[in-house]
Amino acid sequence: MIKVGIVGGTGYTGVELLRLLAQHPQAEVAVITSRSENGVKVTDMYPNLRGHYDQLAFTNPDTATLGACDVVFFATPHGVAHALAAELLDAGTRVIDLSADFRLQDADEWAKWYGQPHGAPGLLPEAVYGLPEVNREQIKGARLIAVPGCYPTAAQLGYLPLLERGLADTSRLIADCKSGVSGAGRAAKVGSLFTEAGESMMAYAVKGHRHLPEISQGLRRAAGGNVGLTFVPHLTPMIRGIHATLYATVLDTSVDLQALYEQRYASEPFVDVMPAGSHPETRSVRGANVCRIAIHRPQGGDLVVVLSVIDNLVKGASGQALQNMNIVFGLDERLGLGNAALLP
Ligand SMILES: NC(=O)C1=CN([C@@H]2O[C@H](COP(=O)(O)OP(=O)(O)OC[C@H]3O[C@@H](n4cnc5c(N)ncnc54)[C@H](OP(=O)(O)O)[C@@H]3O)[C@@H](O)[C@H]2O)C=CC1
Numbered sequence: 629m630i631k632v633g634i635v636g637g638t639g640y641t642g643v644e645l646l647r648l649l650a651q652h653p654q655a656e657v658a659v660i661t662s663r664s665e666n667g668v669k670v671t672d673m674y675p676n677l678r679g680h681y682d683q684l685a686f687t688n689p690d691t692a693t694l695g696a697c698d699v700v701f702f703a704t705p706h707g708v709a710h711a712l713a714a715e716l717l718d719a720g721t722r723v724i725d726l727s728a729d730f731r732l733q734d735a736d737e738w739a740k741w742y743g744q745p746h747g748a749p750g751l752l753p754e755a756v757y758g759l760p761e762v763n764r765e766q767i768k769g770a771r772l773i774a775v776p777g778c779y780p781t782a783a784q785l786g787y788l789p790l791l792e793r794g795l796a797d798t799s800r801l802i803a804d805c806k807s808g809v810s811g812a813g814r815a816a817k818v819g820s821l822f823t824e825a826g827e828s829m830m831a832y833a834v835k836g837h838r839h840l841p842e843i844s845q846g847l848r849r850a851a852g853g854n855v856g857l858t859f860v861p862h863l864t865p866m867i868r869g870i871h872a873t874l875y876a877t878v879l880d881t882s883v884d885l886q887a888l889y890e891q892r893y894a895s896e897p898f899v900d901v902m903p904a905g906s907h908p909e910t911r912s913v914r915g916a917n918v919c920r921i922a923i924h925r926p927q928g929g930d931l932v933v934v935l936s937v938i939d940n941l942v943k944g945a946s947g948q949a950l951q952n953m954n955i956v957f958g959l960d961e962r963l964g965l966g967n968a969a970l971l972p
Pocket residue numbers: 635636637638639640641642661662663664665689702703704705706708726727728776777778810811812813814815940941944945
């Protein structure tokens with residue numbers, strides 16, 4: 629059994645990891661941390677997990693206890709993994725970080741977007757960006773994984789086939805993305821109140837969102853050169869889900885884009901290219917580690933619209949983190965990620 633530690637077990641992504649790991653046949657959660665709920669039984673806070681974690685209680689983060697685990701997930705705000713990762717890696721523990729601490733390869737760029745100095749630039753060269761559809765070989769056996777962000781997962785999976793084949797005008801890409809409110813985390817914020825977000829929709833961070841450099845980094849790698857990306861996130865009145873509407877101008881209108889996408893993702897267990905003309909709904913991926921994609925050419929011209937949906941807490945965070953764990957340890961990457969796609 630793989631001994632798992634989770635730092636930040638009371639947050640939305642932490643409890644989602646618990647839900648998924650409860651069904652994993654080769655992993656057991658040994659340590660789960662929370663400073664505010666130290667000593668509280670996990671099932672007292674989350675009765676939905678009764679019968680799975682009855683002996684487990686939250687503890688304060690402690691590197692000695694965490695360092696005895698085979699793998700530690702960080703489901704924490706930015707900066708926490710910077711402070712603790714090196715010590716855990718020295719202890720021989722693998723680190724899978726759900727925060728953005730190791731996603732950007734450039735420490736100065738990270739500092740600019742996150743408003744604080746990068747806390748562990750020395751670890752960046754070995755951090756692997758955990759998007760299995762791109763980096764599966766590097767993830768195998770890696771010690772430090774940076775799990776992609778939620779918007780970046782939906783946007784990159786939607787754009788990659790076009791860009792890898794040089795089929796899009798990369799100077800003008802537009803990602804119009806909508807998120808459910810759980811994307812903002814569990815901490816109390818006025819903007820997340822039901823009375824504020826429950827029956828309203830708004831764009832935010834149009835001037836520049838911290839996921840812009842992350843998406844651009846991935847698209848640059850795919851395209852082999854610079855990209856001009858406009859990314860506009862929106863907050864929508866749903867709990868889970870990301871819906872990305874991705875626009876691009878195609879350079880060769882004779883290419884069968886449906887066939888291209890189907891071939892690109894044919895062997896990917898968690899990417900579903902839907903029939904041409906489909907409109908994927910966020911509810912079709914709720915609770916599932918799946919990205920559903922549909923390709924449109926509205927007037928049959930050179931404008932392509934790609935629709936890409938995920939559950940921000942699953943393929944956008946904890947499910948993708950677990951997929952990475954499976955790959956790191958040489959397991960079938962579908963373990964523990966089985967059946968939620970069949971929810972209505
Ligand atoms: N929500 C989402 O859809 C997604 C989130 N992410 C990222 O995953 C990470 C977690 O997100 P989310 O679950 O939403 O966050 P939450 O705010 O819901 O939870 C944060 C957790 O971290 C713990 N924590 C906070 N500060 C510290 C600290 N200094 N040291 C140790 N533990 C701490 C909290 O518990 P306590 O304070 O009790 O210790 C809590 O359990 C973030 O970096 C987020 O950006 C990534 C993709 C999607």
